[in-house]
Amino acid sequence: MPELPEVETVRKGLEKLLNNFYIKKIEVLKERSIANIGGSAYFIKNIKNSFLGNWERRGKYLIGALHTKEKNSKGFLVVHLRMTGQFKLIEKQILPCKHTRVRFIEKEGKELRFIDIRNFGQMWYVPTSKSVPEVVSGIKRLGPEPFSADFNSSYLKEYLKKKTRSIKSALLDQETVAGVGNIYADETLFDAGINPKTKSNNLNISELKKICNSLVKILNISIGEGGTTFSDFRDLEGINGNYGGQALVYRRSGKSCKKCGEKILREKICGRSTHWCPNCQK
Numbered sequence: 001m002p003e004l005p006e007v008e009t010v011r012k013g014l015e016k017l018l019n020n021f022y023i024k025k026i027e028v029l030k031e032r033s034i035a036n037i038g039g040s041a042y043f044i045k046n047i048k049n050s051f052l053g054n055w056e057r058r059g060k061y062l063i064g065a066l067h068t069k070e071k072n073s074k075g076f077l078v079v080h081l082r083m084t085g086q087f088k089l090i091e092k093q094i095l096p097c098k099h100t101r102v103r104f105i106e107k108e109g110k111e112l113r114f115i116d117i118r119n120f121g122q123m124w125y126v127p128t129s130k131s132v133p134e135v136v137s138g139i140k141r142l143g144p145e146p147f148s149a150d151f152n153s154s155y156l157k158e159y160l161k162k163k164t165r166s167i168k169s170a171l172l173d174q175e176t177v178a179g180v181g182n183i184y185a186d187e188t189l190f191d192a193g194i195n196p197k198t199k200s201n202n203l204n205i206s207e208l209k210k211i212c213n214s215l216v217k218i219l220n221i222s223i224g225e226g227g228t229t230f231s232d233f234r235d236l237e238g239i240n241g242n243y244g245g246q247a248l249v250y251r252r253s254g255k256s257c258k259k260c261g262e263k264i265l266r267e268k269i270c271g272r273s274t275h276w277c278p279n280c281q282k
Helices: 004-017 039-047 153-160 167-172 182-192 205-224
Strands: 021-023 025-028 050-058 061-067 073-080 085-090 100-107 110-116 122-126 265-269 272-276
Touching: 004 050, 004 061, 004 085, 004 205, 025 039, 039 073, 039 122, 153 205, 167 182, 167 205, 167 272, 182 205, 182 272
Parallel strands: none
Antiparallel strands: 021 050, 021 100, 025 100, 050 061, 061 073, 073 122, 085 110, 100 110, 265 272
């Protein structure tokens, strides 16, 4: 599943390549891709004949501003990529592939396609009369952004003080911190030198500070590399993310630790494959 760096990479691409993209027509090829009440009919009616403006990211959600020619707001287009969702900008007339779920057409030959192999991705239209969290309930449950002032060791200490689950499980919980998934939880805990099985409420303020600093560091590195591609992720221009080649523990089980030479272990924690070095993360 695309995590914060991958979603941020897509956000940057949407903003860069779709400057005032005019949505003349929409084709919904898979009804389940549209999540809001009213389905595709409501979605199409309210979004067509709009211009796409600025894009924001909240956790793993993409939020695109819609406006009229006169720059009056028309609400928002919200997207969650889920497991395999990706956008592709089409500059010439080609038939859509079998995994194309939604087409935003500007003019003949130019369109934005939402392609989703597993078909778990979702989209919402949010009218100007409502806030985004009112329509997209998942956003209401998100914790602070890793880059925000609200995410710090004091916050984590207070939030985790009664949590006995593992720190790996806590980092994967979007209510703890928004946007983190399996790749960056593993990489963060390795960088911080914290065993992923450690109970959350057993961590002291110094260890929590290391986790905060490591998470921001790892996410910044990955964003600079365009995210990670291990299977399906691509940006709008079809380019793979490059962080995967720099991963220190993720998907490196059985290989030597790049810091100490010990073999990287892999074990299921909270139902997710977890990678760590038993020497560096005691």
